[in-house]
Amino acid sequence: MASSSTASKPKWATVNTTLPARPLPLNSCRVPVTTDRLIIRALDAQDLDSLHLIRTQPEVMVNHPQGRIDRDLDETRPKLDLFLPPSDASHYNFAICSKETGEMIGIGGCHQLKSMFGWPAMGYMFRKEFWGKGLATEFTRAWLDMWCKLPREEAHIEVDQRSVPEGEGKVLEVMTAFTTAGNLASQRVLEKSGFERFLVWEEADLRNPDVQITLVAYRYFPSKQLAN
Numbered sequence: 001m002a003s004s005s006t007a008s009k010p011k012w013a014t015v016n017t018t019l020p021a022r023p024l025p026l027n028s029c030r031v032p033v034t035t036d037r038l039i040i041r042a043l044d045a046q047d048l049d050s051l052h053l054i055r056t057q058p059e060v061m062v063n064h065p066q067g068r069i070d071r072d073l074d075e076t077r078p079k080l081d082l083f084l085p086p087s088d089a090s091h092y093n094f095a096i097c098s099k100e101t102g103e104m105i106g107i108g109g110c111h112q113l114k115s116m117f118g119w120p121a122m123g124y125m126f127r128k129e130f131w132g133k134g135l136a137t138e139f140t141r142a143w144l145d146m147w148c149k150l151p152r153e154e155a156h157i158e159v160d161q162r163s164v165p166e167g168e169g170k171v172l173e174v175m176t177a178f179t180t181a182g183n184l185a186s187q188r189v190l191e192k193s194g195f196e197r198f199l200v201w202e203e204a205d206l207r208n209p210d211v212q213i214t215l216v217a218y219r220y221f222p223s224k225q226l227a228n
């Protein structure tokens with residue numbers, strides 16, 4: 001997996017758009033959302049063991065920039081702390097739990113309010129036992145709905161022009177996501193959830209900088225959902 005800080009040859013431009021109003025709701029104010037099979041709720045310090053279980057599955061971490069499993073709980077702890085108070089206004093990331101058992105089976109949402117394209121970015125990881133059942137798609141659709149329902153404010157931000165459709169005037173707000181070219185499952189999840197592909201590029205693989213890796217970027221337009 002490549003760095004999340006650059007996309008080769010960005011073309012920066014300052015645009016007028018919208019974004020969810022800051023500060024984002026703190027964890028303590030996030031009301032759990034229930035879907036057919038999932039509960040999407042705020043992350044909590046007690047989720048450490050569950051997050052560790054996810055992050056110690058090689059099949060999950062092979063697609064992560066870290067490229068390896070966490071060594072121990074002490075390596076997982078700061079990864080969870082990123083999403084707990086006092087850092088909870090800087091993300092919209094959630095625990096994904098089985099509605100049937102209550103156990104945390106994944107983590108997902110917006111982990112980065114300013115990604116390599118200047119826009120927020122979303123992502124997800126599920127424990128391998130829960131793959132292939134449509135749960136990531138169920139989560140992504142529900143989470144996008146939560147994101148779209150956040151109150152908006154005007155924003156004047158720098159973005160990579162390749163992430164926005166060409167045109168004059170105010171730019172439609174974008175949510176981004178990116179995957180390795182080989183992660184077909186994640187690409188399918190994004191496409192089934194309303195994302196469209198806008199860029200494919202190559203850069204050094206963080207897991208082995210001597211190797212070039214192909215990455216695929218996706219965008220989603222919250223205002224199009226709001227208009228429906």
Ligand SMILES: CC(C)(COP(=O)(O)OP(=O)(O)OC[C@H]1O[C@@H](n2cnc3c(N)ncnc32)[C@H](O)[C@@H]1OP(=O)(O)O)[C@@H](O)C(=O)NCCC(=O)NCCS
Nearest residue numbers: 060063125126131132133134135136137179184185186188
């Ligand atoms: C990516 C991930 C979230 C997918 O979760 P999931 O719950 O299995 O996803 P869903 O079941 O909702 O959808 C997967 C889709 O991809 C398809 N798919 C899975 N593997 C595929 C493959 N090798 N080639 C083509 N399509 C594939 C499935 O058939 C399904 O599409 P369908 O519903 O049209 O049949 C899960 O594999 C995961 O956690 N991986 C590790 C972390 C990760 O890669 N995160 C994303 C980083 S960008």
